[in-house]
Amino acid sequence: MIDTPAAGRLTLTCIQPFGDAIEGIDASFRRLLACEPITFDTRPRRLPSSVVYLFSDRDQAIYVGRSNKFRQRLGNHCLHGSQTNQASLAFSLACKDVQHIRTKYRRGSSGADELKEVPGLAEAFSRMKQRLRAMEVRYVEELDQVRQALLEMYAALALETKHDFGTH
Numbered sequence: 001m002i003d004t005p006a007a008g009r010l011t012l013t014c015i016q017p018f019g020d021a022i023e024g025i026d027a028s029f030r031r032l033l034a035c036e037p038i039t040f041d042t043r044p045r046r047l048p049s050s051v052v053y054l055f056s057d058r059d060q061a062i063y064v065g066r067s068n069k070f071r072q073r074l075g076n077h078c079l080h081g082s083q084t085n086q087a088s089l090a091f092s093l094a095c096k097d098v099q100h101i102r103t104k105y106r107r108g109s110s111g112a113d114e115l116k117e118v119p120g121l122a123e124a125f126s127r128m129k130q131r132l133r134a135m136e137v138r139y140v141e142e143l144d145q146v147r148q149a150l151l152e153m154y155a156a157l158a159l160e161t162k163h164d165f166g167t168h
Contacts, residue, residue: 021146025154028052028140028147032155037136040078047071048141052151054159055089055135061159062135063089066152070139078133084111084125090132094124 032054038044051070055063055077067073076086084091091111095102098120115122142148155161 021144022150025147025151028142028151029155029158032138032140032151035138035140037138039136040074040133043071043074043137047074048139050143050148051139051141052148052155053137053139054155055132055137057131057135061161064152064156064159064161065089066142066148074137078129080126080129082129084115087125087129087132090128091125093128093131094121097124097128 032052037056047070049070050068052064052066053070053074054061055065065073076082077089078087082090094100095114098118100114100118100121102114115125140151142151
């Protein structure tokens with residue numbers, strides 16, 4: 001047993017909050033899939049802020065993400081002027097397109113440096129932002145941050161999207 005200051009000893013009752021958090025995750029996932037898809041250019045004027053969202057291309061799930069500023073985040077993914085740190089999905093797709101293996105989080109180096117150094121990467125980055133702009137996006141509102149994180153992981157695993165759950 002592990003001693004904890006609040007409860008004395010850790011017991012199986014500590015699992016209940018997790019059970020409460022995951023209750024309904026599958027239903028939220030099904031609402032995400034049932035959402036009428038939009039594109040960046042067809043997005044409604046009003047969008048919920050706190051969501052889990054899905055990019056898909058020709059019925060192929062590409063990426064699951066979450067945001068508390070969805071309208072802004074969608075723009076970061078797609079707009080021509082977005083930088084590599086704002087359009088990380090486009091940058092990742094561009095690196096894959098030109099077969100550039102990134103050294104993650106190399107001190108003193110940035111994606112902007114790589115755009116200058118790697119042949120064809122800047123053009124691929126621009127193309128990928130345009131590609132994301134045309135992709136279908138589905139979203140489901142989720143205000144609770146824990147449930148948002150759980151739904152993001154659930155959807156990414158269920159849809160078998162390539163997703164790095166590391167911290168950024």
